[in-house]
Amino acid sequence: MAAPLALVVVVAVTVRAALFRSSLAEFISERVEVVSPLNSWKRVVEGLSLLDLGVSPYSGAVFHETPLIIYLFHFLIDYAELVFMITDALTAIALYFAIQDFNKVVVSMTRIFRRKPGQSRPFIIWLSFFPSLCFLHSRLSVPDLTPNIGLFWYFFAEMFEHFSLFFVCVFQINVFFYTIPLAIKLKDHPIFFMFIQIAIISIFKSYPTVGDVALYMAFFPVWNHLYRFLRNIFVLVCIIIVCSLLFPVLWHLWIYAGSANSNFFYAITLTFNVGQILLISDYFYAFLRREYYLTHGLYLTAKDGTEAMLVLK
């Protein structure tokens, strides 16, 4: 089992090294769908130089990373590429082993069409305690309105000052609000809960990028068994592909050709996010249905013996 993993890791490292050295790296690092104020490497370097000069990196609206990151990169700035590559490889290997483990559990649970009562896994919540809360302010109040694939920048660009606090609260609540209800519903399925939570965070966070989208999409192969219960997968995949293709076209038309304007770009952003939300809810619904079939059998009959249908109400 280690051979395909090793092969994939080697291929991934090669591809990453080749891309990093190609002219594509410059081009991609400027793309607004990939780079946001949160993860922009230029901003990290800017923050480091501000730190060297003794100024707080959060004083302007340039730097939005956490303080741990800035201290970490203070020492690793020269080996940045190597650090990223090693981290990626480690993430891939860790995910691989975790999912292997999880798959064994899933298979054993489906073989017995009955849930073992009371078996739950403790799940890990990462809480890093940071020495300063400045980063929280710069991340939560969304001071940077560079367009990205998220929903915040357009609203806050056209809002008056005295309403902005209210809307910031409303928008940010969306990220945290679903945690408790989902935790109650999915208390026996921590991995699925983590997947849904990551997806919700990457849709509703202040500065999303395609990296966040790729993060939760990397988990789709884990839920392959849900595929047959998905209902709108075709339409949603088409929506997401079309929007991904139209992002650079409309960005070019807006910024370089000057013919379109922000409304065109935001329309595509809205459609993309709606597609993502529908995709996540489709997966959630498929999961619930599968759980129902696991406990009540695959062929449903109504009280009078005819075929029954499962409906979400």
Place this chain on the structure above:
Amino acid sequence: MGLLSDPVRRRALARLVLRLNAPLCVLSYVAGIAWFLALAFPPLTQRTYMSENAMGSTMVEEQFAGGDRARSFARDFAAHRRKSGALPVAWLERTMRSVGLEVYTQSFSRKLPFPDETHERYMVSGTNVYGILRAPRAASTESLVLTVPCGPDSTNSQAVGLLLALAAHFRGQIYWAKDIIFLVTEQDLLGTEAWLEAYHDVNITGMQSSPLQGRAGAIQAAVALELSSDVVTSLDVAVEGLNGQLPNLDLLNLFQTFCQKGGLLCTLQGKQASGRPHGPHGLFLRYRVEALTIRGINSFRQYKYDLVAVGKALEGVFRKLNHLLERLHQSFFFYLLPALSRFVSIGLYMPAVGFLLLVLVLKALELWMQLHEAGVGPEEPGGASGPSPPLLPTQTVGLASLVAPLLISQATGLALYILPVLGQHVAAQHFPVAEAEAVVLTLLAIYAAGLALPHSTQRVVSTQAPDRGWMALKLVALIYLVLQLACIALTNFSLGFLLAATMVPAAALTKPCGPRPLWAALLVLTSPAATLLGGLFVWRELQEAPVSLAEGWQLFLAALAQGMLEHHTYGALLFPLLALGLYPCWLLFWNVLFWK
């Protein structure tokens, strides 16, 4: 979430899509064409109006009276040009300086990928001459440009004469708030591109040019002038730029107002679909400078206008542009012009393409449902036990057999894009043709060779799911086509609509069963190259200069060469789009047709 989660309504909708698919598709296609044709009529078109406040409030009184001076300049220019064979740089410099401008020159050279008919050699070089009229009391932060392109075949001497006379007239006025640059370029558009790149300090097309010594601030607007006769009967306005980009509608409205004021007849020719810059203005648009090209036409009409009338119109345009406080942004950037004073905005013309693409979407939905045996749907496992093992095994088989045709089609497209220019020397050595012809003929040869592909790919791909493999391939091809046509229609509507109108029926109807020769003929007739050929014939018919078959074929070859050359010299996107995008997509449909 009623529609998405209610199984009863979903089943009804699925049945509707499956049963009424053909009538819905036909209806949608007819609706799309009918909507497009209806764009010429009143409820969908509006009269043009000036949106920019700064240009609408005051009327100007034109005082240009330098007709004689313009004609004498023109005669001198023509004589010097005949004597030297190229642009008479020294004479231009002297004259511009005598008129009172700051004069600078710029030399440029460019190596063409292959020699075309007009240039007949690889290296093209020339000199641009420009003079700057500094605004007397302003800070030189903004400027306007009046440019005359001079090529080896188009002397434009009257335009140069008018330019110099206007410069002399403008020099005597005190109301200028922006600098005016009077630019005379050599080698037509190549010179203009060299000047623009040097002015904005970029290098996007690989031109070698000397840096500019004098600049005048950000260019707000530009007018290009082409006049070859002393009298004109009408002025032809060219609006479309590179890749179908259009200037702000206000600039056109402005020019039209002055033409109406002076009683000048203006005409318009629509050629957005080719994506070519039809005049120097097309290159200005890329730098976010609104620009127009005005061509004087001398035809067999009764009423003729002399250079004074044209000069007055230009003077009015420049005086109004002088009033601008910011760049033109109020009016529309995406529009269609059925006539010079009527326009259609994007919200009203997009549904036409939307209906055409809806045909492809409906077909794709139908294929998806057929692939998953809809009506029953995957969420009803309590049916036949056939589909109950999940579709993953067939899915993976389907995906694997799709990859080969996709890769091969894309590789053929890549060959179509790279090989003609790369292999021109090899071809010219082995065959008795010139390089330009070699390039075009290689292009056609690779295009035709793609038709033989299905016979070779069938041997590579083993058919594990013979019956339904073609459905999956057609589904992917349909989605690919919709994506490309949508992107093209956004940037260049005419091209998008033309391609959609021709390719949609063939793409929707293609299937490996039924009368194959008929579908094959339909598919070949609607391939991008055939559309181009047919388009040329129709265009010449509309121009009332119909061509015979042989002449049409020559025009077609010339158009292909022009398209490739423009891609390499100006970055026009028509050629890569057709070669790397639409042609592979069309090859996929050809593969579907010949699926065994």
